[in-house]
Amino acid sequence: MNDRIVKERWLVASLLLGGVLLFLAGTLDAAVPKPAPAPDSTDGKVRIICFGGHPDDNEFRAGGVAAMWAARGHHVKFVSCTNGDIGHWGMAGGPLAQRRTAEVERCADIFGIETEVLDIHDGEIMPTLENRKTIVRLIRKWRADIVMCHRPNDYHPDHRYVALLVQDAGYMVTVPFFCPDTPYLKRNPVFLYYQDRFQKPNPFTADIVVGIDAVIDKKLAAALALASQTLEGGCGGSERLYPDDPTKRKAREQEVRRRFDRRFAGTANRFREQLTDWYGKERARKIKYAEAFEICEYGRRPSNKEIRKLFPFFPSP
Numbered sequence: 001m002n003d004r005i006v007k008e009r010w011l012v013a014s015l016l017l018g019g020v021l022l023f024l025a026g027t028l029d030a031a032v033p034k035p036a037p038a039p040d041s042t043d044g045k046v047r048i049i050c051f052g053g054h055p056d057d058n059e060f061r062a063g064g065v066a067a068m069w070a071a072r073g074h075h076v077k078f079v080s081c082t083n084g085d086i087g088h089w090g091m092a093g094g095p096l097a098q099r100r101t102a103e104v105e106r107c108a109d110i111f112g113i114e115t116e117v118l119d120i121h122d123g124e125i126m127p128t129l130e131n132r133k134t135i136v137r138l139i140r141k142w143r144a145d146i147v148m149c150h151r152p153n154d155y156h157p158d159h160r161y162v163a164l165l166v167q168d169a170g171y172m173v174t175v176p177f178f179c180p181d182t183p184y185l186k187r188n189p190v191f192l193y194y195q196d197r198f199q200k201p202n203p204f205t206a207d208i209v210v211g212i213d214a215v216i217d218k219k220l221a222a223a224l225a226l227a228s229q230t231l232e233g234g235c236g237g238s239e240r241l242y243p244d245d246p247t248k249r250k251a252r253e254q255e256v257r258r259r260f261d262r263r264f265a266g267t268a269n270r271f272r273e274q275l276t277d278w279y280g281k282e283r284a285r286k287i288k289y290a291e292a293f294e295i296c297e298y299g300r301r302p303s304n305k306e307i308r309k310l311f312p313f314f315p316s317p
Helices: 003-030 057-071 093-111 129-142 157-172 213-225 246-270 272-279 281-286 304-310
Strands: 047-052 075-080 114-117 146-149 190-194 208-211 290-295
Touching: 047 057, 047 129, 047 157, 057 075, 057 093, 057 146, 057 190, 057 208, 057 213, 057 290, 075 093, 075 129, 093 114, 093 213, 129 157, 146 157, 157 190, 208 272, 213 246, 246 272, 246 290, 272 281
Parallel strands: 047 075, 047 146, 075 114, 146 190
Antiparallel strands: 190 290, 208 290
16 A cells, blocks of 8 residues: 555545544534523512621621611622631631621621621632632622622722622623523623722722611611621730720720711711712701712613612602
8 A cells, every 4th residue: 555545544534533523522512501591580679799808898888788778678698708717816717717707697687688708718818710600609699680899909908809809700690601500690780899998099989879877776786796806906906905894895885886986977978979969968968877889890880760779768869
């Protein structure tokens, strides 16, 4: 057999094998059905999921609106993306993680919402593919209309990386073949950032400002329930802040309550002009406490009409 015949046969065999492989690839592709989307909500209620870096971030930034939504029968879930296991001056590890989980569970009872703490060490969350998938699945399972988180320019790496993970989910929650084990969302949620005071590279914009006077007692009660962080001072505290003496403990509780009262009132004073846009001049003037949020460009861009539907706390325009 001469070389020409061998080459011809080798070419024919190669073409046949290539055709078979292409056929099989097409068959395998055709055998993968498009995943089913998440079912539509049927109760007419808004579904909100909030992501914070630690077991206290959501409570401080969105506890008021969460309590207001819950009181109207809407569905709210807080997710702490790390377990907070180094956020204390005198304890760490599993015992602290368990304690901080119990604290946010108490807050959830106060607000009337659901809560979850992810099993990721405090200070160690990273914007990995695995964590992105976790966030996407959580948003999809909740069938969220609204997703909240930190802004990506923040002092704490856990806050920044949670923000990046949530931003990265802003499109992927609607992609059918990404995390196909969890039904995708047919409509992108509205993604919102929590208020902060950081200026670089860009300052916070108060697109939505909500008066929370009706639930301020719940938010202040939650602040005290987060005792490891507030009464005891978190990782920057000391045993002197909240000693065993009942009189001194009572004084510390009153001090912390006053401090957070001023903090939550400061938001209303800072964004009084925006409160006027949403409530009108007379009602805005009387609002003492507020929470503020910025619309993220990566999610659905709601109109003012839709915002009023999603935040059913504003008077008719």
